[in-house]
Amino acid sequence: MSKPILDVIKLNKDFKVRSKKALFAKPKPVRVLSDISFELLEGETLSIVGESGCGKTTLGRCIVRGMNASSGEVIYHTEGGESVDFLKLKGKESKRLRRDVQMIFQDPYSSLSPRMSVFDIISEPLIANFKLNKSEVEEKVAAIAEKTGLNISYLKRYPHAFSGGQRQRIAIARALITQPRLIVCDEAVSALDVSIQAQIINLLKDLQEQFQITYIFISHDLSIVQNISDRVAVMHLGKIVELATVDSLFGQPKHPYTEALMSAVPQPDPDQKKDRIILVGEVPNPANPPSGCHFHPRCAYKTDKCMQEAPQLRLVGDNQYAACHYAEQLNLRGAANEPAAVE
Known part of the structure; x- marks a missing residue:
C-alpha cells in the first residue's frame, strides 16, 4: 500500500x-x-x-x-x-x-x-x-x-x-x-x-x-x-462533499450534487438518450451561504434536517466519503457511459 x-x-x-453599498465600511x-x-x-x-x-x-x-x-x-x-x-x-x-x-x-x-x-x-x-x-x-x-x-x-x-x-x-x-x-x-x-x-x-x-x-x-x-x-474529490461552495475512488464515484455516487454532475457527462453514442438532472436555482453566494447543507436550495431530496443541520464528510461506503445526511438511503445514478480510452 x-x-x-x-x-x-x-x-x-x-x-x-x-460591500458596494458601504464603500467605507470595514471589509x-x-x-x-x-x-x-x-x-x-x-x-x-x-x-x-x-x-x-x-x-x-x-x-x-x-x-x-x-x-x-x-x-x-x-x-x-x-x-x-x-x-x-x-x-x-x-x-x-x-x-x-x-x-x-x-x-x-x-x-x-x-x-x-x-x-x-x-x-x-x-x-x-x-x-x-x-x-x-x-x-x-x-x-x-x-x-x-x-x-x-x-x-x-x-x-x-x-x-x-x-x-x-x-x-x-x-x-x-x-x-x-x-x-x-x-x-x-x-x-x-x-x-x-x-x-x-x-x-x-x-x-x-x-x-x-x-x-x-x-x-x-x-x-x-x-x-x-x-x-x-485514481480518486476524485467533489467540491461545492468551498467544501468537499464527496471523496471516493473513480470507479465508486462514477458507478454509484453518494451525494446528490455528484449525481447531477454525472448526468452532465456527454454520451459517446448519439442515439442513446440520457436523462439530465437540471439543478433549479442559482449557485449560493459564499458571502451569504444558506443554512444547513449548502446544496439544499437546489437538491431534489432535501428535508427539514438538510435545511437546518450541516452534514459532515463521513465514511458511507468502501473508501467512499460523502457529506449528506441520507447518503446510505438514496439510490443515486452514476455516469451511464464507460470511460473512453484516450488514444
Whole structure:
C-alpha cells in the first residue's frame, strides 16, 4: 500500500470583500475554502472537480503556497520520512521543499513569459534551486525536453512560435525540471483542443510512471477525470462533499450534487438518450451561504434536517466519503457511459 505524501488538515481560506453599498465600511471576510481535509497517497492521481467558483483553483494555489491559507495545515512527508507543515516554512526551508511541489497552470499562453526563450523558461527553476554549471544545465534541459516531446531545436525559440499544445509541453517540462514528487495540474488541458488534450493526458500518465509523480488534477471535465484519476474529490461552495475512488464515484455516487454532475457527462453514442438532472436555482453566494447543507436550495431530496443541520464528510461506503445526511438511503445514478480510452 502506498504511503501518504500529503495530508491536508482543516484548510481554510478567507477573502476580504468590501460591500458596494458601504464603500467605507470595514471589509467582510468571505470563506471560500472551509475545513478541507484529505490524504494524498504517493504515486496516485487525485482529481478535484466541481462547478466554476467552488474553490478548486484556490485550493491548489494554497497547497503550493501560491496564496496563503487563512488557517489549517498542509503536512508534507519528505522522502526521508520527515513530516513538515508546508504552510509554516520560511526562507531556505521553504525553498528547499518547494522544488518537490510544482504547478502546471491552465493557460499555456499567459503562463509563459514572451520575453524568455524556451531554454530560459525551462532552466529557470533549475538555476534557482541547484548549483550547476552551464553544461549540466544544458544537459538536463535537453533531457527533459526530449521526455516531454519537445525537439531540441525548439529551445532557442520563443513561446509565440508555438501552438497551445506545444506551449503546455513547455510548461510541463518547466514543472518537471526540478524532479518534483508532487505536481498540481490546474485545468492543465481545458484550454486545448480535444485531440491535443488526449496527447497531454497520455504524456502526463507516461511521466507519472517514469518519475513516480503524484498528481492533484483540477478539472471540470468529468470525461478526462474519469480517464486519469485514481480518486476524485467533489467540491461545492468551498467544501468537499464527496471523496471516493473513480470507479465508486462514477458507478454509484453518494451525494446528490455528484449525481447531477454525472448526468452532465456527454454520451459517446448519439442515439442513446440520457436523462439530465437540471439543478433549479442559482449557485449560493459564499458571502451569504444558506443554512444547513449548502446544496439544499437546489437538491431534489432535501428535508427539514438538510435545511437546518450541516452534514459532515463521513465514511458511507468502501473508501467512499460523502457529506449528506441520507447518503446510505438514496439510490443515486452514476455516469451511464464507460470511460473512453484516450488514444
